[in-house]
Amino acid sequence: EAGVTQSPTHLIKTRGQQATLRCSPISGHTSVYWYQQALGLGLQFLLWYDEGEERNRGNFPPRFSGRQFPNYSSELNVNALELEDSALYLCASSLAGQGAGMVKAFFGQGTRLTVV
Amino acid sequence: AQTVTQSQPEMSVQEAETVTLSCTYDTSESDYYLFWYKQPPSRQMILVIRQEAYKQQNATENRFSVNFQKAAKSFSLKISDSQLGDAAMYFCAYRSARGAQKLVFGQGTRLTINP
DSSP: OOOOEEEOSEEEEOTTOOEEEEEEOOTTOOEEEEEEEOTTSOEEEEEEEETTEEEEEOSOOTTEEEEEOTTSOEEEEEOSOOGGGOEEEEEEEEOOSTTGGGSOOEEOOOEEEEEO | OOEEEOOOSEEEEETTSOEEEOOEEEOSOSSEEEEEEEEOTTOOOEEEEEEETTOOSOOEETTEEEEEETTTTEEEEEEOSOOGGGOEEEEEEEEESSSOOOEEEOOOEEEEEEO
């Protein structure tokens, strides 16, 4: 069974540009979560999508946005990139719904975004 | 809002010995879940162990066990018979049982295994 896959592995962008990161969840998982892991910091929750809708959002500016497609894959878009957006962006997927809190969330290997 | 605190940025242990990583959290909820994740250099987060808050019995997974103290809001991870492959960043995480199902992570503890 394929795990959570993220692309690209590395991405280098110039300040002010836009970045698009992609995530394919494990088959059968309807929930996708995005986290930002800046250097030396823990993971900060960005966005949660389930069944194609944004369910929850972390404390990030509106230039961080995304969407979930009918096949449950997801995109994270970061507009007007700033130097401090440089980080590892991790995607996770899980089952959702009642009682899903205990369910294991599977993580991808991340996209390393560097803004220069 | 819930917060998770890991007060040990770095820990080291001799191979085959036991090490305990600390984690405390703050929440007003009574029903939640706690997790320990491992992040090796490959960057992929791997679930090590999980605990349901309503269960008093501490979770164990082979060499990994937790000491869950609900009243103290403490959730430490004990690794027995440490192996070189245990070297990684370890993150403690909290997840509400209702509402937003996001994971709230601590800052992490870098564990080094000395041969």
